[in-house]
Amino acid sequence: MAHPQQLLPNLTFLDLQPPMTDAAREVATSLSAPRPTLDPKYFYDERGSALFDAITRTPEYYPTRTEASLLADHADAMAAELGSDLVIAEPGAGGCEKVRILLDRWRPSGYMPLEISRECLLDATRALAPRYPAVRFNAVCADYSQALSFPADDGGRPRLVFFPGSTIGNFEPSARGDFLRGLRHLAGDQGYLLIGADLQKDPARLNAAYNDAAGHTAAFNLNALHHLNRRLGCGFDPDAFVHRAFYNDRQQRIEMHLECRRDQSITVGDRRIDLPAGSRIHTENSYKFTVEDFSRELMGAGFTPLSSWVDDDNLFSIHLARAA
Template identity: 45%
Template sequence: MTTTRAASRTSDFRTDVLLGLSLPQKRLPSKYFYDAVGSRLFDQITKLDEYYLTRTELAIMRANAAAMAARCGSKCLLIELGAGSLVKARLLLDRLDRPAGFVPVDVSGDHLRAAANELAAEYPALAVHPTVADFTRPFEVPRVPAARPVIYFPGSTIGNFDPSEADTLLRHIARLAGPAGGLLLGLDLRKAPAVLGPAYNDAQGVTAAFNRNLLVRINRELGGDFDPAAFHHTAFYNLDQSRMEMHLVSATDQQVRVGDRVFPFRAGESIHTENSYKYDLANFTRRAAGCGLRVEETWTDADRYFAVLFLSVVG
């Protein structure tokens, strides 16, 4: 990453943090969870007993990866958004027919490059192009002649976006894939709050550490003076919005400085750090159609906790 790009990312981070902390309901974008420490903590979360999402999605993929790879087609340029540790991508790469390349995209540069280097060593014939970028914004994809772009967006990360933002992102993905392209998407489905709650409130406190690490990052990169111990993690299911919400709740009346700005907190006041929307398949299919994407095939687990969908770009 060049110095200019790094400075630009810090500027975006500062702008988003100052704006979010100025809102009546303070809010921080969840994409900033994923610095090197946050990425490692999230990897730990995915292995927790309570966190059903990753193991359920992996089970669906292991059972259906050949069918998914067939949908991707020959000479697929696989572009993974929010790539993380690239565990799920391996299941596809093992089965793709003559893949044209793999483009893992993530905001956490060090974590991404380490994972991409490891994967490239395992697949020496595969062209791997790690791309450090915020996938919600335009970024450059390598040009590979005669390749079919397929966007891989696992983990139900789409659920972290409010509905209007998710629709904007789906339209962006459709443009990125192009008329002959496709989208392989992980989607967390609606289910009982008794299942959802523990997944975001694990007994070991890893999710709490992941949530508080956002404050540590603000201190380090933006000159903040948050005391992470003065905020406690909470997560709950918002039934009206069909989403899990994560918050950091101030334990006391306090003031926090970020750079030259001061933000007051009342005891019990929260910073809303993440949403995780849970979807109804029929409703999502209709919304995707309005964004230029047609659902071609759906794979789920026996409990219908999670789904993986293949969508084609319409027109």
């Protein structure tokens, strides 16, 4: 059983030692499928994280700044429904950027970021904890499966699960239901959920957001190949691929693909995989919602919707729900 380490007066660190995945087997299986895919997690190495940060600053990509404005504008209304004596739990906390708005405005009793990357988690919390000495930081290194089963033991204080961004849209519908039920378990019977969801809108606006003029999204998509070359020695020729992103109206989602422009063969572990010209590797989906449909999904996962907030341009939504 792992024990927390006291790193700062108000910061403990618990390492649940997330299990290592067999990346070579996973990638070989997904690329060998009739419709090749790659898990979006392979976007993210140091360069991929920097590229995503650049994407969020482009004029075309609205979700990050719109959500931040909604959080800042409505933090007091959220607090009125929640009270201040609570613990914020954030699975997939990353660099703990967006939670700073809530920490500034609410000053909760505690903050529990859960993140699979030890280095990212330690760097973020060591920098953040001294800024909020009255907030108890309990950082937990865990993967999603470990995080969602983490017991609610917050000294009787209600737990608010914070899941910002449009990440919930990356899940397929059945997996999304399972994940939302996991968030319900993480919240506990007296807990709450504060979650972001991107909204359906003019496809032209969506297509522009995922095909920014500066080319950051294209570079981000292609970076998955560079990442796998360094990590697994796959032998991709990234110059032989082109970024494709488009809105699928029937599925109500943005799809991202890497299209192979000429025949090539790669090696993953001991397997050779042929990728013919014109084939596509499906790298990500981003589903878009209506407020009403997403509220129904929350109810199906065991939550009672309390409030939702939408910007004036109907681009993005934030939902507050209570465990039912």
